[in-house]
Amino acid sequence: MPQITLSEVSASYGAHQVLHEVSAEIPRSRITAVVGANGAGKSSLLNVIAGILPTSSGTVTRRDSRRPAYVVQRSAVSDTLPITVRATVEMGRWAQRGPWRRLTRDDRAIVEDCLVRLDIHDLADRRLGALSGGQRQRALVAQGLAQRSEVLLLDEPAAGLDMTARNRIDEALRETAEAGTTVLRVTHDLAVARASDHCLLLHGGSLVAQGEPAEVLTEERVRTAWDVPSLW
């Protein structure tokens, strides 16, 4: 049974329909890449799965009733938050404990583990707003991992990062998928999509194809989805 099943899901922002009868299956304990041009509906799809954007029709079925962990785009996080990196990651544990509860020894061990996995342990006492974009992004991914949810949603977690930071995030996601988490990541990087286990290709709010990345991302489909004219 897939971790998440979408059946003919449509969704709108006001009068603007952004998803058109999307039917898709997200396999359990695998990395699924969501790809498509700007405005294709990738973030909207994540928002529907996260329960932030209601469906106007269709259904989303999840194996697990817990809320997915959601790592939003870096630009959605304020620079001025007076919070350290460690506190940012600790907030990931509130999903289990409720806000401002004392963290247990297990919680603290999970937080330390996530700091190490994303290679930001040395930055743990720095203010989030005082970090570089790539460092901050790793802190947000660490927060997502710290939730230990069945499902981890990430909206372009590696956008604009250098190779080392990207590799660190890819490795951490691979490890968490192997440990049983279902990972769904939006990416603009077709190499990342090709290295994923499963792929959903969106175009204009509709699902164009899903399945093995090599089968989904054919030259023809890529050209159509990105409106790139044929060069010959």
Ligand SMILES: Nc1ncnc2c1ncn2[C@@H]1O[C@H](COP(=O)(O)OP(=O)(O)OP(=O)(O)O)[C@@H](O)[C@H]1O
């Ligand atoms: N909060 C919002 N209110 C109204 N329309 C929105 C909102 N968020 C997104 N949209 C519209 O929904 C459509 C799909 O946007 P979405 O952000 O899901 O695309 P995307 O594939 O994630 O794009 P990108 O690659 O640029 O992040 C776009 O036409 C966008 O303008």
